Amino acid sequence: MLEQDRIPILKIEDFLVASIQVALHDQLAMQFQTDLLNKITMTKAKGLIIDITAIDVVDSFITRILVEIASMANLMGSDTVLVGMQPEVAITLAEFGMELTGIDTALNLEQGLVLLRNSAERNVGDGCQKGTHQRRI
Amino acid sequence: MDAKKVLIKEEYDIVIARSLVKSMAKELGFGIVAQTKIATAVSELARNITTHAKEGAIEIREVHGEDGGKEGLEIIASDHGPGIANIAQAMKDGYTSGGGLGLGLGGTKRLMDEFEIKSVVDSGTMVRVRKWM
Numbered sequence: 273m274l275e276q277d278r279i280p281i282l283k284i285e286d287f288l289v290a291s292i293q294v295a296l297h298d299q300l301a302m303q304f305q306t307d308l309l310n311k312i313t314m315t316k317a318k319g320l321i322i323d324i325t326a327i328d329v330v331d332s333f334i335t336r337i338l339v340e341i342a343s344m345a346n347l348m349g350s351d352t353v354l355v356g357m358q359p360e361v362a363i364t365l366a367e368f369g370m371e372l373t374g375i376d377t378a379l380n381l382e383q384g385l386v387l388l389r390n391s392a393e394r395n396v397g398d399g400c401q402k403g404t405h406q407r408r409i
Numbered sequence: 410m411d412a413k414k415v416l417i418k419e420e421y422d423i424v425i426a427r428s429l430v431k432s433m434a435k436e437l438g439f440g441i442v443a444q445t446k447i448a449t450a451v452s453e454l455a456r457n458i459t460t461h462a463k464e465g466a467i468e469i470r471e472v473h474g475e476d477g478g479k480e481g482l483e484i485i486a487s488d489h490g491p492g493i494a495n496i497a498q499a500m501k502d503g504y505t506s507g508g509g510l511g512l513g514l515g516g517t518k519r520l521m522d523e524f525e526i527k528s529v530v531d532s533g534t535m536v537r538v539r540k541w542m
Binding site for chain 2: 295297298328329330331332333358359360361363364367368369370
């Protein structure tokens with residue numbers, strides 16, 4: 273796979289941010305999963321934000337990839353927040369019946385960061401591991 | 410509007426099919442929510458082809474109601490794959506034979522106004538869906 277075909281992963285504070293700008297296909301999705309997990313290990317990131325502002329169609333394939341990423345990240349102690357879902361995508365997902373099990377959602381990047389910061393603080397306060405809560409849409 | 414046909418042979422063809430159907434739905438005058446529902450349905454149908462039948466086709470055409478008044482879009486997904494032995498089971502949420510979420514056919518039906526499926530084991534599958542404006 274060409275380097276420019278990979279999805280860039282940025283670090284902001286203690287968190288990783290990845291914005292999906294292209295249509296995910298099998299190979300790219302698997303590369304994305306591997307890259308994210310490696311980066312979590314490398315950076316000791318406490319949370320993960322996946323931005324889907326540019327995604328106009330979220331089908332069951334993409335849903336499965338996102339749920340898998342959140343599940344893997346959770347095993348590595350990292351919460352996942354999905355941000356930037358378009359209203360028409362949310363309507364379609366709900367009507368279709370797809371569930372984003374184990375993924376928190378926020379309106380945009382800014383609110384996603386707030387959610388992760390609050391979650392990180394709460395976990396420090398409780399002295400417990402992160403990523404133990406689940407939310408369904 | 411001319412009817413269009415997209416051959417589905419590899420994963421990238423799924424993206425081509427759903428982009429094409431979305432632009433055709435937009436051109437016909439469907440709103441953004443309906444465009445997204447139609448494109449998502451086509452994405453599911455096209456992925457079923459690459460997952461189960463290896464190759465097939467997606468045909469998209471404009472349709473009119475019997476009274477000639479209403480306009481809509483019809484999509485036919487067809488393949489010469491293994492077919493579906495138990496259609497009722499395949500339509501149920503939670504049933505999967507291809508490693509997906511098991512929502513594909515049931516969810517696709519919910520997103521569209523009309524849904525028809527014909528399948529013959531070892532011969533192939535045809536799914537026809539319609540969305541009215």
